Amino acid sequence: MSTNYIPGVCNIGPAEIRMRRMTGYIGLTLTIALFVLFYLVPIDAAWRALVFIPATLAAMGFLQAYLHFCAKFGMSGLFNVSDDMKHQESVDQAEYRKKDQQKAVTIITGAVCIGALVAVVAYFLPFVAQ
Numbered sequence: 001m002s003t004n005y006i007p008g009v010c011n012i013g014p015a016e017i018r019m020r021r022m023t024g025y026i027g028l029t030l031t032i033a034l035f036v037l038f039y040l041v042p043i044d045a046a047w048r049a050l051v052f053i054p055a056t057l058a059a060m061g062f063l064q065a066y067l068h069f070c071a072k073f074g075m076s077g078l079f080n081v082s083d084d085m086k087h088q089e090s091v092d093q094a095e096y097r098k099k100d101q102q103k104a105v106t107i108i109t110g111a112v113c114i115g116a117l118v119a120v121v122a123y124f125l126p127f128v129a130q
Contacts, residue, residue, distance in 0.1 A: 007093075008102060009103070011074060012068055012079070012081060015083045018065075020064040021061060023064075024058050024059075024061025024065060026061070027061055034050075034122070038051075042127070048127070049119045049120075049122060055118035056111050074100035074107075077091045078090060
């Protein structure tokens with residue numbers, strides 16, 4: 001695991017990675033809970049598409065943890081590669097900030113696409129309570 005800031009590659013350390021992984025698990029748990037609810041209670045398909053929100057949350061958390069990169073930090077010009085959640089530093093070089101912003105956009109786009117895919121599945125699956 002890299003504990004050094006690398007522009008566009010790694011901008012968070014162990015503590016931040018743990019937090020993002022936990023966010024991924026929370027989003028995944030909420031997504032699964034909604035699918036169970038959809039199975040047990042007849043809910044209009046349009047409402048089932050709201051699973052997009054926790055599914056996107058899960059994807060954001062897991063992608064950021066896996067890639068060792070925080071999208072919010074990337075967009076804000078910050079990094080924290082220490083094992084302390086309170087220790088954030090600024091990215092001073094414009095070239096590095098641009099690389100970080102590009103990586104952040106890639107993560108956000110990926111998470112939204114995954115959330116949308118899950119929402120489409122929830123929308124079209126024929127849930128039937130028994």
